[in-house]
Amino acid sequence: xxxxxxxxxxxxxxxxxxxxxxxxxxxxxxxxxxxxxxxxxxxxxxxxxxxxxxxxxxxxxxxxxxxxxxxxxxxxxxxxxxxxxxxxxxxxxxxxxxxxxxxxxxxxxxxxxxxxxxxxxxxxxxxxxxxxxxxxxxxxxxxxxxxxxxxxxxxxxxxxxxxxxxxxxxxxxxxxxxxxxxxxxxxxxxxxxxxxxxxxxxxxxxxxxxxxxxxxxxxxxxxxxxxxxxxxxxxxxxxxxxxxxxxxxxxxxxxxxxxxxxxxxxxxxxxxxxxxxxxxxxxxxxxxxxxxxxxxxxxxxxxxxxxxxxxxxxxxxxxxxxxxxxxxxxxxxxxxxxxxxxxxxxxxxxxxxxxxxxxxxxxxxxxxxxxxxxxxxxxxxxxxxxxxxxxxxxxxxxxxxxxxxxxxxx
Amino acid sequence: xxxxxxxxxxxxxxxxxxxxxxxxxxxxxxxxxxxxxxxxxxxxxxxxxxxxxxxxxxxxxxxxxxxxxxxxxxxxxxxxxxxxxxxxxxxxxxxxxxxxxxxxxxxxxxxxxxxxxxxxxxxxxxxxxxxxxxxxxxxxxxxxxxxxxxxxxxxxxxxxxxxxxxxxxxxxxxxxxxxxxxxxxxxxxxxxxxxxxxxxxxxxxxxxxxxxxxxxxxxxxxxxxxxxxxxxxxxxxxxxxxxxxxxxxxxxxxxxxxxxxxxxxxxxxxxxxxxxxxxxxxxxxxxxxxxxxxxxxxxxxxxxxxxxxxxxxxxxxxxxxxxxxxxxxxxxxxxxxxxxxxxxxxxxxxxxxxxxxxxxxxxxxxxxxxxxxxxxxxxxxxxxxxxxxxxxxxxxxxxxxxxxxxxxxx
Numbered sequence: 001x002x003x004x005x006x007x008x009x010x011x012x013x014x015x016x017x018x019x020x021x022x023x024x025x026x027x028x029x030x031x032x033x034x035x036x037x038x039x040x041x042x043x044x045x046x047x048x049x050x051x052x053x054x055x056x057x058x059x060x061x062x063x064x065x066x067x068x069x070x071x072x073x074x075x076x077x078x079x080x081x082x083x084x085x086x087x088x089x090x091x092x093x094x095x096x097x098x099x100x101x102x103x104x105x106x107x108x109x110x111x112x113x114x115x116x117x118x119x120x121x122x123x124x125x126x127x128x129x130x131x132x133x134x135x136x137x138x139x140x141x142x143x144x145x146x147x148x149x150x151x152x153x154x155x156x157x158x159x160x161x162x163x164x165x166x167x168x169x170x171x172x173x174x175x176x177x178x179x180x181x182x183x184x185x186x187x188x189x190x191x192x193x194x195x196x197x198x199x200x201x202x203x204x205x206x207x208x209x210x211x212x213x214x215x216x217x218x219x220x221x222x223x224x225x226x227x228x229x230x231x232x233x234x235x236x237x238x239x240x241x242x243x244x245x246x247x248x249x250x251x252x253x254x255x256x257x258x259x260x261x262x263x264x265x266x267x268x269x270x271x272x273x274x275x276x277x278x279x280x281x282x283x284x285x286x287x288x289x290x291x292x293x294x295x296x297x298x299x300x301x302x303x304x305x306x307x308x309x310x311x312x313x314x315x316x317x318x319x320x321x322x323x324x325x326x327x328x329x330x331x332x333x334x335x336x337x338x339x340x341x342x343x344x345x346x347x348x349x350x351x352x353x354x355x356x357x358x359x360x361x362x363x364x365x366x367x368x369x370x371x372x373x374x375x376x377x378x379x380x381x382x383x384x385x386x387x388x389x390x391x392x393x394x395x396x397x398x399x400x401x402x403x404x405x406x407x408x409x410x
Numbered sequence: 411x412x413x414x415x416x417x418x419x420x421x422x423x424x425x426x427x428x429x430x431x432x433x434x435x436x437x438x439x440x441x442x443x444x445x446x447x448x449x450x451x452x453x454x455x456x457x458x459x460x461x462x463x464x465x466x467x468x469x470x471x472x473x474x475x476x477x478x479x480x481x482x483x484x485x486x487x488x489x490x491x492x493x494x495x496x497x498x499x500x501x502x503x504x505x506x507x508x509x510x511x512x513x514x515x516x517x518x519x520x521x522x523x524x525x526x527x528x529x530x531x532x533x534x535x536x537x538x539x540x541x542x543x544x545x546x547x548x549x550x551x552x553x554x555x556x557x558x559x560x561x562x563x564x565x566x567x568x569x570x571x572x573x574x575x576x577x578x579x580x581x582x583x584x585x586x587x588x589x590x591x592x593x594x595x596x597x598x599x600x601x602x603x604x605x606x607x608x609x610x611x612x613x614x615x616x617x618x619x620x621x622x623x624x625x626x627x628x629x630x631x632x633x634x635x636x637x638x639x640x641x642x643x644x645x646x647x648x649x650x651x652x653x654x655x656x657x658x659x660x661x662x663x664x665x666x667x668x669x670x671x672x673x674x675x676x677x678x679x680x681x682x683x684x685x686x687x688x689x690x691x692x693x694x695x696x697x698x699x700x701x702x703x704x705x706x707x708x709x710x711x712x713x714x715x716x717x718x719x720x721x722x723x724x725x726x727x728x729x730x731x732x733x734x735x736x737x738x739x740x741x742x743x744x745x746x747x748x749x750x751x752x753x754x755x756x757x758x759x760x761x762x763x764x765x766x767x768x769x770x771x772x773x774x775x776x777x778x779x780x781x782x783x784x785x786x787x788x789x790x791x792x793x794x795x796x797x798x799x800x801x802x803x804x805x806x807x808x809x810x811x812x813x814x815x816x817x818x819x820x
Contacts, residue, residue: 026468037471045462048691052450052458056638058436060769061447069638096686098660099509106548122672127661127686130674134659138516140550147672228466228479228690248658249544250508251537260774262532262557264540276506276537280638281458282689359470364670 001318002311007379015296016304016374022292023225023376029357030381030388035199035338035371036361038225038289047288051281063280070252072283073274077233079290080224083298084197084216085207086235092270093220093286094278097198097232098131099248100217103273104234105135105163106247108192108215109143111240112162115191119156120165122147123172128196132165138247153182157189164191168206169199169336172363174328176204176336180211187212198222201233203305203337203373205298208235215240223337223373224293226286231278234270241269250275292375304374305337311382312339312370319390327367338371348398349389358388411728412721412793420789425706426714432702433635433786439767440791440798445609445748445781446771448635448699457698461691473690480662482693483684487643489700490634493708494607494626495617496645502680503630503696504688507608507642508541509658510627513683514644515545515573516657518602518625519553521650522572525601529566530575532557533582538606542575548657563592567599574601578616579609579746582773584738586614586746590621597622608632611643613715613747613783615708618645625650633747633783634703636696641688644680651679660685702785714784715747721792722749722780729800737777748781758813762802768795 011017024040025031031039055067064070077091084091094100109118120132129147136143148156150166157164164186169176179195186193197218200206202225208216214237220230236244246266251257252274255265266272313326324341343349343366350362360370372382392398421427434450435441441449465477474480487501494501504510519528530542539557546553558566560576567574574596579586589605596603607628610616612635618626624647630640646654656676661667662684665675676682723736734751753759753776760772770780782792802808 024463024467026470029470031470033471037466037474039470040462040467048458048462052455052637052695053434056447057434057450060436060439060441060449061443061771062764062769063638064447095506095509096660096688098686099505099658102658125661126664126670126672129672130659130661130664131685133674134657138548138550138657140548227462228473229687229692230689247544247548248509248512249540250506251535251540254536254540258774260536262536262539264543275541276508277639278506279640279689279692279695281695282639282692285462285689285691354472359472361471364668 002315002383004380004383007383010379014304014379015300019292019295020376020378025376029359030385032358032360032370032372032385034225034373035222035369037221037228038223038373039376040227041225041289041292043288043291044225044227044285045288047284048281051284069280072280073278074270076283076287077270079287080233083201083206083293084235085209087209087238089269090238091233091235092273093231093233093283094274095232096229097196097217097219098127100232100234101128101131101196102135103246103248104194104215104217104236104244105132105165106138107244108163108194109135109139110245111243112192115160115162116142116144117161118143118145118163118165119153119161120145120147121150121167123170124167125171125196125198128165128167150177154185157185157191159190161189161191163194165194165196167196167198169204171199172367172369173340174336174338176334179206179213183211183213199336199338202293205302208237213237220286224286225289227282227289229282230286231282234273236270236273241272246273246275248275252276301374305372306332306335308372308374308377308379308382309335309337309339311379312372312386315383315386316341316389319386320393323393337373338369341368341370342366343368345398348400348403349392351403352392352397352400353388356388356392358385412725414790414793417789417793424714424789425710426784429702429705430786430788435786439769440795442768442770442780442782442795444635444783445632445779447631447638448633448783449786450637451635451699451702453698453701454635454637454695455698457694458691461694479690482690483688484680486693486697487680489697490643493611493616493703494645495619497619497648499679500648501643501645502683503641503643503693504684505642506639507606507627507629508537510642510644511538511541511606512545513656513658514604514625514627514646514654515542515575516548517654518573518604519545519549520655521653522602525570525572526552526554527571528553528555528573528575529563529571530555530557531560531577533580534577535581535606535608538575538577560587564595567595567601569600571599571601573604575604575606577606577608579614581609582777583750584746584748586744589616589623593621593623609746609748612703615712618647623647630696634696635699637692637699639692640696641692644683646680646683651682656683656685658685662686711784715782716742716745718782718784718787718789718792719745719747719749721789722782722796725793725796726751726799729796730803733803747783748779751778751780752776753778755808758808758810759802761813762807762810763798766798766802768798
């Protein structure tokens with residue numbers, strides 16, 4: 001059985017330990033919800049101040065050019081690209097994840113105009129389900145959206161499938177899918193592949209180039225720490241740029257935005273997928289948040305992530321035996337950077353933990369989610385969090401009647 | 411001929427004079443481009459700091475409920491509603507103007523499913539033209555977008571018109587359209603009316619209720635001073651809520667977003683038109699920026715706006731005779747809060763002015779735009795700006811060869 005001192009020793013030898021100082025973490029808490037909203041970093045705070053006080057305050061409208069605002073969605077995309085294995089010019093930061101998915105889905109359906117099926121995961125994040133249904137309806141032809149058990153994907157891949165959209169790390173269970181293998185199977189059927197990286201980027205190594213991914217999109221406010229409602233990102237493989245149409249066009253995606261032409265003509269490259277300007281302040285927050293990733297590698301992050309989740313699973317078992325079902329896969333190759341524990345009183349457990357300064361979250365009907373962000377979490381945090389969890393369960397604090405009514409929990 | 415002292419006297423008697431202190435304006439400049447990007451305010455700076463340092467920094471994920479982030483798009487909508495004559499629960503703040511237009515256009519086309527024409531202004535802002543064409547293409551049936559000379563609108567209004575979309579103040583010329591009269595004519599033809607308030611909100615009094623407007627949308631970063639790329643707003647008259655479908659649905663528009671249901675069921679009210687979360691930091695900037703509007707009225711703002719633009723037109727004529735064609739209507743009832751001057755060397759004039767600290771902007775091919783934001787501009791600023799303009803023209807500074815090549819100007 002692991003001791004607290006062993007965890008402190010792991011921290012002392014942790015190559016990422018110094019990066020914790022780059023985050024502004026509230027005292028008295030152990031934050032295991034970075035998979036929902038990452039914390040603020042020194043870099044994000046500094047960039048926000050620069051943009052608000054100097055670029056907006058002093059530079060005013062001239063900052064669109066002088067401070068690079070007009071190019072920020074692409075400069076930031078290039079900064080983010082290495083985290084997913086993309087090249088310069090293949091990533092755009094803008095909008096929200098749902099809008100970027102809408103553009104890609106709408107465009108992709110036009111690229112496979114003789115095929116009628118879109119496949120997605122029945123337990124995909126629900127906003128993905130809603131927008132794929134929405135864009136199928138707008139396709140102007142009969143499109144069937146099949147929401148399947150993802151483990152049976154191969155049974156559904158035939159010559160009528162236009163597009164497959166899957167989330168690479170399951171938002172509830174933390175299961176990670178084999179991106180290269182699935183993409184190859186989809187391509188073998190002649191279909192296109194769109195990956196949602198919401199719970200992947202910044203948490204697990206990704207290589208869209210090696211996996212030959214067509215399209216991907218992800219969000220900026222989870223493991224990337226870009227702030228609440230941060231802009232999202234889209235990846236369009238260079239081979240599809242100029243081919244994939246943006247069905248929601250706007251002036252900033254025009255070939256000559258300042259010529260004020262009345263007819264839309266798509267800009268080349270990723271610029272085609274920009275509709276209008278995202279908040280420059282929100283871009284700055286994400287820009288600052290990405291700095292810390294440049295002081296490490298996704299390999300180092302992944303090593304620590306697996307060590308943290310292994311430790312958590314091991315300690316929970318040591319302390320509480322089988323009180324929880326560990327929903328997240330034990331195999332490293334199938335695990336993201338979170339651990340999901342199933343418990344019939346999961347809601348009360350999370351509430352009792354929050355009251356004691358351990359911040360996880362609850363996903364209906366019975367999942368306790370704990371995210372492990374290697375940039376700022378310590379091994380000793382994992383140890384301490386499990387002690388609090390054990391105390392809650394042993395004392396039945398989670399059965400307090402205050403938790404009988406479920407409130408909205410993000 | 412007006413003297414500088416007379417202008418100083420007007421400032422001394424200006425009931426809005428004190429509000430200038432609420433803005434952080436760079437020294438040595440006269441900013442006549444608030445119709446493109448409003449300046450930062452003390453309120454915006456304070457709210458950004460609160461959200462970043464306290465709500466995000468300390469509150470972390472709990473701030474979605476505890477700090478009201480989840481309701482911010484609607485709370486901010488209610489705060490903005492009085493500026494357009496809307497009621498509580500009729501305005502949403504989110505996304506960008508183009509996305510909000512997309513949702514409304516897509517939904518509106520479904521409400522008039524037996525009609526095939528959308529009418530818009532041939533000289534509308536080009537992003538509006540692109541998105542209306544884009545959504546017409548996604549309607550799944552034959553829709554013709556007619557881009558007309560808006561002065562001939564009555565000739566085009568027949569029983570095949572589904573929707574009319576116009577911008578209430580022309581972004582180039584500053585001409586203001588008669589919202590009530592046009593809306594009534596559109597309704598008489600059985601069509602729906604969508605107004606773009608990008609250059610109206612915060613600049614001219616608007617009353618969507620009195621004018622019986624169906625839908626409207628506007629942007630947050632011009633006269634509202636919400637910051638670069640600020641979230642936009644949408645107005646859907648309460649009679650259309652629950653009727654107008656959101657064709658780009660997302661989880662935050664679901665009736666039960668945290669039930670994680672696989673099928674979309676629209677929330678009631680304006681919530682239906684929210685797709686996913688806008689940047690909370692960007693919402694905070696706009697929230698802070700709106701505070702100053704609560705210390706005055708749109709009537710006071712309008713009075714000063716007309717006085718400023720009258721003064722500018724008068725002084726330009728006094729100093730420079732007919733060197734410029736005044737494109738903006740002289741009639742108060744047809745004028746927004748900007749003045750557009752046509753000059754064949756308009757680009758060079760604007761560049762020369764900017765070098766001398768007078769910030770206007772240029773719109774191709776030959777329009778010099780000057781925006782007059784009554785919250786922070788003084789009469790003496792108008793006087794001084796015209797002196798600089800006169801000096802530029804008289805000295806031919808605008809003919810400098812550096813201005814022979816046009817750069818992108820926002």
